[in-house]
Amino acid sequence: MAAMGGGGKESGCGGGMAAQAGRLGVVASVAFNIAALALFLRRRYFGDDADEKKGETAAAVAPSSGKPPVTPDSVINLDHGDPTMYEAFWRGGAGERATIVIPGWQTMSYFSDVGSLCWFLEPGFEREVRRLHRLVGNAVADGYHLLVGTGSTQLFQAALYALSGGAAAGANPIGVVSPAPYYSSYPAVTDFLKSGLYRWAGDAKVFDGENYIELVCSPNNPDGGVRTAVVNSGGGGFVVHDLAYYWPQYTPITEAAAHDVMLFTVSKCTGHAGTRLGWALVRERAVAQKMSKFIELNTIGVSKDSQLRAAKIIKTITDGYEHAPVAAAVAGGDDDSGRLFHFARRQMVSRWGKLRAAVANSGIFTLPDEIPGHCTFANETVAAYPPFAWLHCEKEGVDDLEGYLRERKIICRGGAKFGVGGRFVRISMLDTDEAFAIFVDRLAAMK
């Protein structure tokens, strides 16, 4: 869920949605706004007449490739955690092994397993996810109910629905809180339908109600911090653990998490954001049932095609480690072509090195400290290399760092959307090599 989010700035990006969002108060003020960003980028890339250029000639169905390639003069969009960094791994040998073939007659039914609590969960996907957790050791899966969702965003909403009581909820919406800086889309996604079941209640550190749902994102989006629940009012609180980034390329795996509700997403584990798949591990059956009910009402289940594909992708990862054990991988060589976490860790180490050098060169920015820990997966002490850089500006007069960087053609997300000040921004570390290189060059030159 912490996977992504938006934050096209309301002013300056133009476009109907942005203007509208600016007017609309609570939700809009925190909402991420990809529509506005798209318009902004379109004008840059294609000019104002982009609409006219979209012909309708029928052709073979080819997949999109996401955003256009960057050039040294491009606007660099690091607003979203678009994990295109991973494409290089999957273009290697592993990509072929992860190829999926689906004939026209497969998976036509709504049902995947009519006898299961989560009747739309493909058994093969469940099997591979459980296998992956056993490999990595980042969460206890045995004894937990596993649910699939259309990204962990949907599962986040399912958890709010389930924990607030669903149809049985009381008269007052339950407060949803998280310590600032919190993931920018928590408030927007909580409030956009003005639900009578739950309502965004802000920074968990200053919350003192008795009924609440606390969101614990760890490592935290945006700042990479390792977190535990902070509200301690003695009341009837629930906790949802958003573990989107609790994977060994980003942070040391220090224990197998065993919380009541744990959310994960394929996007930030394997890099396949376009599959829109997340999963939840849920301790209590009744909560899992209500979460499943939410997904049934919201979308009548989850794409089977994506589940089959994600199962194959995850299987490829686990197989890669079973064929070339971790110990050997750590000990030897640079060949990460079959070992996803090692490939991604190497990338993150490299990128964080370049970023810290650029920040040192510039002199006007600071970053959070590196926090090392013993990783049970890698069996060594490693530093954390979060998927986002939480950049702070020390320069006098720069109170809107997001705007300052936007003028320099770097799009990222300002601190206000995370519940803190405008001298902070969140920057994705997961974009393409080309975009990242241009970004650090520009950053190093800012004085």
Add this chain to the structure above:
Amino acid sequence: MAAMGGGGKESGCGGGMAAQAGRLGVVASVAFNIAALALFLRRRYFGDDADEKKGETAAAVAPSSGKPPVTPDSVINLDHGDPTMYEAFWRGGAGERATIVIPGWQTMSYFSDVGSLCWFLEPGFEREVRRLHRLVGNAVADGYHLLVGTGSTQLFQAALYALSGGAAAGANPIGVVSPAPYYSSYPAVTDFLKSGLYRWAGDAKVFDGENYIELVCSPNNPDGGVRTAVVNSGGGGFVVHDLAYYWPQYTPITEAAAHDVMLFTVSKCTGHAGTRLGWALVRERAVAQKMSKFIELNTIGVSKDSQLRAAKIIKTITDGYEHAPVAAAVAGGDDDSGRLFHFARRQMVSRWGKLRAAVANSGIFTLPDEIPGHCTFANETVAAYPPFAWLHCEKEGVDDLEGYLRERKIICRGGAKFGVGGRFVRISMLDTDEAFAIFVDRLAAMK
């Protein structure tokens, strides 16, 4: 959207969710309840210890096949419009042509077309949907904005969000109405989050408010009726047309629909319910933008894998007609192997013939009349063969027809869930040949 829905009966199906639903009032009373149904079916199929039988042996990832096969003694589940009837078509030559291959490195980005209003819409999917509408002539697509959703269920909620004003909505939720009998999941999906934006307001025929969203499902789920908007209060009403079943296998195509908001789903057009894909044609840009925003907030876009697969499937259908023109297909032969609508129409004619014979044989049921019309697609006058049978029982003492049939191992959905009396039930006409055959045999024997 009318695609599906549930309706496991609250009492009698057992299971935590069902019991809970029974207690929870408004939403639950109309909610479809697949969880309860699943439990009911599991006990029938597998016995009470089904959970224990689900081993966790790692194996190659194989897709699920939906529900278990039926036997003459089986419970027959015709509660949902699970379109497994179509599998026979796709197992023919067309299925091979519709096969999709996705390498591991494709479609990893969140974005499909960063310059588009609907930035998560795969251009290939859009192209094939527009091409299909041109072939069939059931809707005007030129000049309309096209959006993709996780089934038309998600697009239905997106339409409510957009038309109720989203974040800009007033203090009172807008009323959502539809003439009874209305699709059973309209009330449940409208109300399950207790949104402050919109609220289910019941039968459109007795609604007299000024602000409303009217849902026009045509052909109508459950009764197959051809419908137009009925509310005429002179106020600020919006209309959403749910055209899930406006395809030539179900009803004569009498004109190219050109309404403000039109919803379609792959499930009931091609039979691929498991892909969870729908699309909307939307006249006004501002409405389309807000609908896109809903999907961004709800699920950060829609599975690209499903979009690529659906594009290939739809392309296969259109190609099938371009290679063997409609006129030839109508004139000659029984070879429907490449012509989906002709295959499905032949199935529907056959099934409705068998159903009407069974009803005549039984003597205690009635069905809606066949309504013929000139179909511009087939270029001949044809009758309507709806995807659901709206069965009425004339027998004295049978006031709960759903329960009456359940005792006879036929699961379907009772009239109360559609806003009418218990002497009606809705029965899916789209299940497998085997399930349908057992169903009509049992029906014919009821006296």
